[in-house]
Amino acid sequence: WSQAVENTAMDNVATERRAEESHRQDSADLLIFIMLLTLTILTIWLFKHRRFRFLHETGLAMIYGLLVGVILRFGVHVPRNTNNVTMSCSVNASPATLLVNVSGRFYEYTLKGEVSTVKGPEVQDDEMLRKVTFDPEVFFNILLPPIIFYAGYSLKRRHFFRNLGSILAYAFMGTVISCFVIGLVMYGCVSLMKTVGQLGGDFFFTDCLLFGAIVSATDPITVLAIFNELKVDVDLYALMFGESVLNDAVAIVLSSSIGAYQPAGDNSHTFDATALIKSFGVFLGVFSGSFALGVATGVMTFTKLRDFPLLETALFFLMSWSTFLLAEACEMTGVVAVLFCGMTQAHYTYNNLSPDSQNRTKQLFELLNFLAENFIFSYMGLTLFTFQSHVFNPMFIIGSFISIFLGRAANIYPLSFLLNLGRKNKIGSNFQHVMMFAGLRGAMTFALSIRDTATYARRMMFSTTLLIVFLTVWVCGGGTTPVLSFMSIRVGVDSDQDNSVNALDGIQRRDTEHERAWPFRMWYNFDHTYLKPLLTHSGPPLTATLPACCGHLAHCLTSPQAYENEGRLHNDDSDDLVLNDGNATMYEDVTVSTDALGTRTANPKHSRMPAFGEHELVVRGTCLVMQLDDPTMSTPPPATSPPPFSDPFVDPFSEPRRNRL
């Protein structure tokens, strides 16, 4: 018995040692990535410092990833770990959990996945390479959500809403067009490969369509960063950013509905109308479900936590995350839910946050986005060499480059033509060329393609996708500045300058008014009159906007702070007054009386002091804002004039913009 105890103890020690060793190795592997990121950050700083623009940080991260991948692949030789000897044991199923009986003691094993039959027993050869390979789900569930959320949260909503129709057209119809064009071209290419004998496995039409969906998610982050720096035309920026944000959502839902396309019966991989309709139903259901979920969470108001910014920030963060998880748990798409959650939170919830929390959330998500993005891109570089089952097929690669070019062209040019029929502010051909050129592929495409690399077709798609991302990021990213100047796109545009000119020029202003479509105007009015007051406390109180018959209801639904807004208006304590210039539509960029950091609320002492002097007029969009620090100007404004509230379409990330006359 003593011998048995001894053995058990020795066994325990051995197991512990092994666990320790494995943990040590894990830490070292993670350290590689941290070092990669650190290196990237330092180089980015160098580039920013010296104002290099030909290579974006993500391109850089990829290059470093590539270098480390090469080193790991060819330079490092980990001595074979004899403890890890793999053994075969024949059972007749592959359960998720396996219990192994080793001389009377039970060990639990969990299924990791299928191993390619060809490699079979020599799977442990590449221990080191396998160690640096993450579970693909990590990208989807951990790294992608902050990126997508940040995109939604930092969307410049003013310009986004101004171009909403076009953006929706590009994002929905365009992505679907692009997906089918790419799918068809690739099907042709694959058929050709099959006749030539270049194809080493199955490649069905659904696979082609899936490839189309995967590479239809554009991610012009590199281009947009340059746009931002050069202050390129805001409409072009809005079109491209809006499209890229939304087409990620479309592509992800599209790919999952193509996955759901399972023809009934045994005539597999042929056309089946029922399955197609089902797929379409899945697309609509998942998209609208995720949308609803995201909006529902985004709309939540937390009115009374303002005094504790830490709690508020934590709650905000948790709410966003729970949206993602909830969507995933309901078999919807978390990424889409998070996108709309971010957009709604920026539109409503942001107004309810304390200034400190506004700042904190912004900085937190900025950091998360930065880290996640650079991590994904450096992992992409790494995986080109460390991924074990690449299938590079020259014909497929050439075919895919042709197809994505055709797909992008079939998206941009016809849609732009159709949109220009309805738009006052035409999308010029130079804009179209730039949009065509800026069809980069990025993190979303990568995450979608690495998610499943089980079959031959999927592996070939993954390898090709990697090359597409590399080339588009380096070539298109690096070529942005020359292309902009070649296409003679205006740079150095100050969006506000632009606006105030519009506002002062009567003819131009009428133009912009007509430009707005009536659904947008209706939405804006509805949002401003009912949703904003209901969901935030920055609007006018509901009691003022709802008809008198709903007085009691309105009273219940209005937050005390909204009354404060009204009260403050009548008290006239050194606050902003919005003087309407007779034009009550106000759907443009109205007033930013609090700046981005919300100094108004931040300085309660200051506002109580009677301040003299400073009496300024601010022109924003179509209306005038008069800033009063003068107690003599204390006549109450007419009851119909809107009280101060923060601009629904001003993005929370811009500097306080105030044009002094």
Place this chain on the structure above:
Amino acid sequence: WSQAVENTAMDNVATERRAEESHRQDSADLLIFIMLLTLTILTIWLFKHRRFRFLHETGLAMIYGLLVGVILRFGVHVPRNTNNVTMSCSVNASPATLLVNVSGRFYEYTLKGEVSTVKGPEVQDDEMLRKVTFDPEVFFNILLPPIIFYAGYSLKRRHFFRNLGSILAYAFMGTVISCFVIGLVMYGCVSLMKTVGQLGGDFFFTDCLLFGAIVSATDPITVLAIFNELKVDVDLYALMFGESVLNDAVAIVLSSSIGAYQPAGDNSHTFDATALIKSFGVFLGVFSGSFALGVATGVMTFTKLRDFPLLETALFFLMSWSTFLLAEACEMTGVVAVLFCGMTQAHYTYNNLSPDSQNRTKQLFELLNFLAENFIFSYMGLTLFTFQSHVFNPMFIIGSFISIFLGRAANIYPLSFLLNLGRKNKIGSNFQHVMMFAGLRGAMTFALSIRDTATYARRMMFSTTLLIVFLTVWVCGGGTTPVLSFMSIRVGVDSDQDNSVNALDGIQRRDTEHERAWPFRMWYNFDHTYLKPLLTHSGPPLTATLPACCGHLAHCLTSPQAYENEGRLHNDDSDDLVLNDGNATMYEDVTVSTDALGTRTANPKHSRMPAFGEHELVVRGTCLVMQLDDPTMSTPPPATSPPPFSDPFVDPFSEPRRNRL
């Protein structure tokens, strides 16, 4: 062949479905925790709002965790998943990776751990409970580091250094004493249990010692939160906080050295002098190694990233994390490394950051700390019901409560007596009683005990530890306010008020001077003259502090910004001058010319403008700081007077403290 393809496709679909289902379940489980945290935050807000003090947020998180645990355990019945049928397969070893051959296809399985033999085949019964159980390493590698880092980063260093000797005594000697006292008492208890026949498995002396090490890590977070709110005496606060921060590090290293105590030969679990010495060597090696590593990373300077706060914050975050990983990869203790990294970064690196980054890093780590802490505590509550192999033994539990009481007493009272022999500022008996009372156990104890629950002894230790944490947090946490008033501890103490009184009163000042031990004075002088100038650019340039012979070296090592400090000093542009009051020791709280947010550096434009008016005198500790905004006072100060630099002992988290005369 077509049939085979069909089968494969069907198989793939089935595998995919299973993976999807499992992912959905994972999301739902994580959602439970997020909801728990959300609930906790909302209740914390309610408590803060209504100023309830009897229950701290962590106690609350535990209660919610308990409730959810009860629901999961008794309320939820997940239908048995037939796909997860476990099968036994006899092999003669337990490799880390297992390859299973299922009718010609290979599946890879990874070792999850040993399953208790008693339960054996019915392991899948508690699918739901197992799903909400995290890998214990998650606590150590993900949740604990931010908590420990934040403790180091937010340490009030001024008071910490003032009581350094006592803190080190409590943390090192005290924890070791406590560990051995608890170990011995428990060994007695276990021997008694064995004779009575209450012991159901092995329990060796090393296990007793390990238990001692685990429960010696105090975590008076609840008490400290109340202290902070009530502004309890700063020295008491510093003693308790310093001790709790450092004894975590000691306990963790102690427990790993006890684990390393493996007597040679087959006379297992008996005394072996060589093994003891080896253990001691491991303790010293791991502790000093981790310390050195943490300090080395903390000391890194990034001088030129100031213009890009995002990059700076990201780099700061990555550096802290890589310290942890590096230590783990080198077989040292990441948590200890991270603690000292945090302390050093607060002391040196913080001064090099841009004001924006100072704010960002502080808020980021505050948030991470908050989330991690509440997560751990709610998980603790949950695990009381969901952990599957609890061993509750009444005798052991009673014995352990007696032993921790004795261990704490053997730590505090004798050491306080010895320390009081050397201290001018005695640790009063009421302080000692409060320290005795505040020996709560928390996150570190939990993480240490859940790390390994393989043997019977470990399981009993884990269950008992859980109870200890619950009771101490609720009873001691809830009883803090009554105990404080019973012990007549001063509350509402303003630390600065205290100081300026000291400074003005000559006799008292001499007292405080004598109080400082010479090693501390030497360290301060060394730090101030060499380390600060070398590692930050907030001190005087090295060229001024090093002897002339090292001029060239000094020139190389001084950052350009430090020269700016000097230059600014001679230019006298609206900056602070430090006028020494004849007493050059200056080891106390010297001058905070830049406030916590570093407005000086934040307003470069402002400092170039010739400012008039405001001419104030600031008394800090033993010296006078004269703030000049008056260009007429522009006589250069004597070369020996120290130039403006930020206070080495001011904690970055306090408000700017400036006493106007």
